[in-house]
Amino acid sequence: MAATFPLTIVSPAKAIFSGEVAQVEIPGREGDFGVLPGHAPFFSMIRPGVIHIHGNADARFFVTSGYAEVSPTGTTILSDHIEDLATVDVAETQKALEAAQGALDIAEGDEEKRAAQKRIESAQALLAALGGSH
Numbered sequence: 206m207a208a209t210f211p212l213t214i215v216s217p218a219k220a221i222f223s224g225e226v227a228q229v230e231i232p233g234r235e236g237d238f239g240v241l242p243g244h245a246p247f248f249s250m251i252r253p254g255v256i257h258i259h260g261n262a263d264a265r266f267f268v269t270s271g272y273a274e275v276s277p278t279g280t281t282i283l284s285d286h287i288e289d290l291a292t293v294d295v296a297e298t299q300k301a302l303e304a305a306q307g308a309l310d311i312a313e314g315d316e317e318k319r320a321a322q323k324r325i326e327s328a329q330a331l332l333a334a335l336g337g338s339h
Contacts, residue, residue, distance in 0.1 A: 208242040209260065211279030216287050226260035229280060231273050240273075240280050247275040251284065253330035265290040267334050269327045288331070295335055302328035 209225035230239045232254025238247075251271040258264040271284030305324035312318040 210240075210242045210244075212258065212282075213279065214256070214266065214282045214284070214287065216284055221266065221287055221289075222258065222264065224260070226258050228259040230255075230257040230259075231282065232256070232268065233273070240275050244275050244280075246277065247273075249273050251282070253327050255290065255334045256282065256287075265334075267293065267331050269330075286327075290334060293331065293335060295332070298328055298331050298335065302332065 207227050209227055212222065212224060212226045212229055213220070214222040228239055228241050230237060231249065232252050233249035234252050235249065237254070238249065240247075249272065251268055251273055253269050254267070256266045256268055258266075267288045267290055268282070268284045269286040271282060271287070273280065273282045302325065305321050305328055309318060309321035309325060312321050
């Protein structure tokens with residue numbers, strides 16, 4: 206059996222994943238990185254992208270932000286928004302992108318513009334991830 210390590214992915218609403226994995230790829234702020242058993246301790250902020258879990262059952266999750274902590278006892282990923290790519294609806298994601306673009310068009314202040322732009326970037330990244338998962 207290949208070496209594994211514990212991976213936990215959580216959001217404020219619920220535990221998303223907990224199990225032994227052979228590898229996980231994470232979209233870090235400074236670039237994507239992979240974690241294997243025995244990885245050196247490490248901390249990274251997460252940017253919008255795909256977390257790809259390799260193990261007995263591969264899984265892919267889209268994450269908008271958060272952080273990852275790699276320690277000798279395992280890896281923990283915390284995110285306020287994470288979706289299983291196997292359950293995401295492309296049409297709904299396209300509608301969310303269009304709504305965010307509409308919100309940007311009518312945004313009045315800098316804060317509204319930044320919030321709308323962030324939603325646009327997240328929806329675009331999710332659509333790109335969906336394109337790579339089929």
